Amino acid sequence: MLVLTVLDYLGTFAFAISGALKAVRREMDIFGLIVLAVVTAIGGGTIRDVMLGLRPFWFTDPNYILLSLLAAFAVFALYRLVSRRETVLMWFDAIGLGAFTVIGASKAMLYGLGFVPTVVLACLTGIGGGIIRDMLAGDVPVVLRKEVYASASILGAMIYWTLGRYGVPTHFSMPATMLLVTAVRLLSVHYGVGLPKAYPARPAPPSA
Amino acid sequence: MLVLTVLDYLGTFAFAISGALKAVRREMDIFGLIVLAVVTAIGGGTIRDVMLGLRPFWFTDPNYILLSLLAAFAVFALYRLVSRRETVLMWFDAIGLGAFTVIGASKAMLYGLGFVPTVVLACLTGIGGGIIRDMLAGDVPVVLRKEVYASASILGAMIYWTLGRYGVPTHFSMPATMLLVTAVRLLSVHYGVGLPKAYPARPAPPSA
Amino acid sequence: MLVLTVLDYLGTFAFAISGALKAVRREMDIFGLIVLAVVTAIGGGTIRDVMLGLRPFWFTDPNYILLSLLAAFAVFALYRLVSRRETVLMWFDAIGLGAFTVIGASKAMLYGLGFVPTVVLACLTGIGGGIIRDMLAGDVPVVLRKEVYASASILGAMIYWTLGRYGVPTHFSMPATMLLVTAVRLLSVHYGVGLPKAYPARPAPPSA
Numbered sequence: 228m229l230v231l232t233v234l235d236y237l238g239t240f241a242f243a244i245s246g247a248l249k250a251v252r253r254e255m256d257i258f259g260l261i262v263l264a265v266v267t268a269i270g271g272g273t274i275r276d277v278m279l280g281l282r283p284f285w286f287t288d289p290n291y292i293l294l295s296l297l298a299a300f301a302v303f304a305l306y307r308l309v310s311r312r313e314t315v316l317m318w319f320d321a322i323g324l325g326a327f328t329v330i331g332a333s334k335a336m337l338y339g340l341g342f343v344p345t346v347v348l349a350c351l352t353g354i355g356g357g358i359i360r361d362m363l364a365g366d367v368p369v370v371l372r373k374e375v376y377a378s379a380s381i382l383g384a385m386i387y388w389t390l391g392r393y394g395v396p397t398h399f400s401m402p403a404t405m406l407l408v409t410a411v412r413l414l415s416v417h418y419g420v421g422l423p424k425a426y427p428a429r430p431a432p433p434s435a
Numbered sequence: 436m437l438v439l440t441v442l443d444y445l446g447t448f449a450f451a452i453s454g455a456l457k458a459v460r461r462e463m464d465i466f467g468l469i470v471l472a473v474v475t476a477i478g479g480g481t482i483r484d485v486m487l488g489l490r491p492f493w494f495t496d497p498n499y500i501l502l503s504l505l506a507a508f509a510v511f512a513l514y515r516l517v518s519r520r521e522t523v524l525m526w527f528d529a530i531g532l533g534a535f536t537v538i539g540a541s542k543a544m545l546y547g548l549g550f551v552p553t554v555v556l557a558c559l560t561g562i563g564g565g566i567i568r569d570m571l572a573g574d575v576p577v578v579l580r581k582e583v584y585a586s587a588s589i590l591g592a593m594i595y596w597t598l599g600r601y602g603v604p605t606h607f608s609m610p611a612t613m614l615l616v617t618a619v620r621l622l623s624v625h626y627g628v629g630l631p632k633a634y635p636a637r638p639a640p641p642s643a
Numbered sequence: 644m645l646v647l648t649v650l651d652y653l654g655t656f657a658f659a660i661s662g663a664l665k666a667v668r669r670e671m672d673i674f675g676l677i678v679l680a681v682v683t684a685i686g687g688g689t690i691r692d693v694m695l696g697l698r699p700f701w702f703t704d705p706n707y708i709l710l711s712l713l714a715a716f717a718v719f720a721l722y723r724l725v726s727r728r729e730t731v732l733m734w735f736d737a738i739g740l741g742a743f744t745v746i747g748a749s750k751a752m753l754y755g756l757g758f759v760p761t762v763v764l765a766c767l768t769g770i771g772g773g774i775i776r777d778m779l780a781g782d783v784p785v786v787l788r789k790e791v792y793a794s795a796s797i798l799g800a801m802i803y804w805t806l807g808r809y810g811v812p813t814h815f816s817m818p819a820t821m822l823l824v825t826a827v828r829l830l831s832v833h834y835g836v837g838l839p840k841a842y843p844a845r846p847a848p849p850s851a
Contacts, residue, residue, distance in 0.1 A: 255787060258794035262770075262786055265763065273694070278481070278491050283694050289759035343497035347473065354470075358571070363774070365783050367573050370470055371463060378466035486689070486699050551705035555681065562678075566779070575781050578678055579671060586674035 230398045231333060234405060235272075238326025239291050242356045243268035243298035245319040249364050251306050257299075263360060264299035265292060271327045271355030275348055279338050317416060320357055320369065325409035328353035328380040329401050332387045342388055349384035350377060353408070375415035383408035438606045439541060442613060443480075446534025447499050450564045451476035451506035453527040457572050459514050465507075471568060472507035473500060479535045479563030483556055487546050525624060528565055528577065533617035536561035536588045537609050540595045550596055557592035558585060561616070583623035591616035646814045647749060650821060651688075654742025655707050658772045659684035659714035661735040665780050667722050673715075679776060680715035681708060687743045687771030691764055695754050733832060736773055736785065741825035744769035744796045745817050748803045758804055765800035766793060769824070791831035799824035 246267030250260040269291060273283045285291040331352025335345040354370055354377055361368045370377045383404050390400040454475030458468040477499060481491045493499040539560025543553040562578055562585055569576045578585045591612050598608040662683030666676040685707060689699045701707040747768025751761040770786055770793055777784040786793045799820050806816040 253787060256791075256794075258791070258797065259786060261797075262766070262793045269763075277485055277693055278494075280488075280490055280696075282696055283760075285763065286694075286756055286760045289757060292759045292763055340494055341497060343500045344491075344494045347477075347493065347500055350470070362570065362778065363784055363787060365787065368571055370467060371461060371571060371573065375464075375466075377470045378464075381466065381469075485693055486702075488696070488698055548702055549705060551708045552699075552702045555685075555701065555708055558678070570778065576779055578675060579669060579779060579781065583672075583674070585678045586672075589674065589677075 230401050231330065234326045234401060235330055236290070236294060238323045238330065239268045239272075239294050240298050241319040241326065242271075242323035242360075243295035244302060245316055245323060245357070246295075246360045247299045247302035248306075248316045248319070249360055249366075251302060253364050257303055260303060261296060261299045263363060264302070265295040266363065267356045267360040268295040268298070268323075269356070270359040271331070271352040271357075274355045275331050275334060275352040278348065278351075279334065318413070321409045321412040323356060324353050324376070324380055324412055325383065325405040325407070327356065328383045328408050329387055329405045332384045332404075333397065333401065336388065336391060345388055346381060346384040349387070350380045353380040353383075375412060379408045379411040379415070382411065438609045439538065442534045442609060443538055444498070444502060446531045446538065447476045447480075447502050448506050449527040449534065450479075450531035450568075451503035452510060453524055453531060453565070454503075454568045455507045455510035456514075456524045456527070457568055457574075459510060461572050465511055468511060469504060469507045471571060472510070473503040474571065475564045475568040476503040476506070476531075477564070478567040479539070479560040479565075482563045483539050483542060483560040486556065486559075487542065526621070529617045529620040531564065532561050532584070532588055532620055533591065533613040533615070535564065536591045536616050537595055537613045540592045540612075541605065541609065544596065544599060553596055554589060554592040557595070558588045561588040561591075583620060587616045587619040587623070590619065646817050647746065650742045650817060651746055652706070652710060654739045654746065655684045655710050656714050657735040657742065658687075658739035658776075659711035660718060661732055661739060661773070662711075662776045663715045663718035664722075664732045664735070665776055665782075667718060669780050673719055676719060677712060677715045679779060680718070681711045682779065683772045683776040684711040684714070684739075685772070686775040687747070687768040687773075690771045691747050691750060691768040694764065694767075695750065734829070737825045737828040739772060740769050740792070740796055740828055741799065741821040741823070743772065744799045744824050745803055745821045748800045748820075749813065749817065752804070752807060761804055762797060762800040765803070766796045769796040769799075791828060795824045795827040795831070798827065 243264040247260050247264040249267075250263040253259075255263065269283070269285050272291075273285070276283045328349050332345055332349035334352075335348040340348065358368045358370060386407065387400055387404040390404070391397070451472040455468050455472040457475075458471040461467075463471065477491065477493050480499075481493070484491045536557050540553055540557035542560075543556040548556065566576045566578060594615065595608055595612040598612070599605070659680040663676050663680040665683075666679040669675075671679065685699070685701050688707075689701070692699045744765050748761055748765035750768075751764040756764065774784045774786060802823065803816060803820040806820070807813070
């Protein structure tokens with residue numbers, strides 16, 4: 228399916244860029260940059276495939292790895308051009324989040340999963356790569372920051388499932404849902420939107 | 436098997452509570468709280484099932500996810516009531532550790548694993564969720580703290596295996612082993628019991 | 644195949660030693676030491692087998708776990724003898740890296756993977772255990788440090804694949820490649836060899 232493939236390559240490239248950018252900020256060398264780009268790009272989809280009992284998607288199609296390498300070299304060569312904007316990393320991460328959420332949901336539905344596990348698997352696919360990237364880089368994982376992130380992915384997965392149930396064709400629902408997730412993520416950061424929290428009753432302990 | 440199902444739901448609920456409590460202390464919003472509750476609750480069992488070549492248990496039974504959501508909402512609504520006791524998180528974590536150790540051992544034996552891999556898989560099932568929870572929350576993983584934790588799980592798995600070999604019926608050995616693991620964990624914390632260490636020959640380096 | 648088995652046991656023992664040494668430095672007790680030794684030793688190979696759709700290698704051969712226990716007890720008993728040399732941990736880690744890279748590449752080729760996924764899987768097998776070890780211990784993962792590490796593994800996997808394509812017998816190519824990876828890693832640390840980086844255009848932010 229053409230739309231699916233395009234989204235998949237787009238998400239892979241975007242997440243690879245985000246991994247490579249993070250590696251540069253951590254002053255890693257070119258190989259560390261490659262490793263972080265590849266792992267971020269294939270992490271979420273690998274978790275998804277292993278859980279579905281499939282071999283990881285990159286076993287049979289080397290393009291995903293090669294695309295990640297391309298992203299790594301592009302960042303290596305052009306870092307000075309993009310580094311001035313703090314938001315570049317966030318943009319690529321949001322694109323990857325949207326694309327991989329939709330692909331995760333799509334593959335889960337293809338293998339006959341119900342609503343609840345589809346949403347969970349779509350969310351894991353969407354947030355998996357970014358979590359691995361942040362944890363390898365020693366940062367607080369992006370899902371933990373006080374921002375709309377996993378919620379955008381969960382929302383997108385629920386909408387994608389619903390659209391599918393009402394017979395909306397995937398060549399419309401796929402890009403639409405992806406754009407929605409990416410937009411929700413970016414707009415929430417831009418406007419500083421937060422969600423309700425349960426504030427601790429005591430002054431927050433520094434570590435618990 | 437009724438006992439197994441009850442233990443499984445109990446462990447799921449307890450670990451979900453522990454994940455949600457941790458998320459609240461990290462001042463995460465309601466969706467972050469849901470993600471940490473779900474991942475903590477299904478993490479250990481998912482590792483177990485993937486290693487056994489099975490699809491994760493929550494693919495076919497959405498109750499585990501729904502139970503985790505319920506736990507997340509309960510913590511969100513009632514946090515002020517429970518937060519005064521530092522020990523609440525530890526209690527729920529100990530219950531999850533006990534329940535999941537037994538379930539991991541039981542499933543490993545069902546699939547014909549020998550003594551050593553059964554103990555390892557039971558321990559991974561028991562400690563997996565808590566490790567994922569702590570690492571996502573940026574804390575030192577609970578297994579690393581200078582306390583009886585993995586040892587309680589390993590001990591329980593060894594005893595459960597032995598009871599099974601001597602024909603003790605599982606409706607007795609399951610709850611008994613679970614209570615044992617939970618009790619060993621809680622008592623060791625209460626009395627500050629430690630295990631022998633190999634002290635470094637030099638003053639401990641801050642990071643190595 | 645004898646060479647494969649010897650390499651596998653060697654890598655397992657070396658990584659288990661490295662995990663146990665790390666645990667001692669973190670002042671973990673004897674069970675924490677066992678857990679870190681076992682997880683470091685079996686982590687990379689478990690990731691490899693799960694991705695290949697196989698049951699983890701230690702399900703059927705308990706020797707891997709027992710060898711890890713032996714390494715843990717040896718470190719526990721003899722820590723004072725080896726702790727004076729900062730480099731001991733690095734040596735064992737380099738041996739494990741070399742052995743597991745070759746085994747990962749070998750198993751990937753056995754299951755018919757192409758060049759690119761073979762290199763990725765070999766690298767994941769080689770660096771997986773050390774990453775898990777460092778992350779559980781709360782350290783910066785070894786791949787992230789500004790040193791030749793993943794690059795040695797990638798290089799070795801590429802050479803091993805090439806030797807295989809030209810019909811070089813594995814009883815030569817296996818130990819040769821393993822020695823190469825280990826030597827590249829150790830020599831690069833000894834001589835402080837680095838690889839090119841893309842330096843940030845601005846003063847490096849402390850956390851991004």
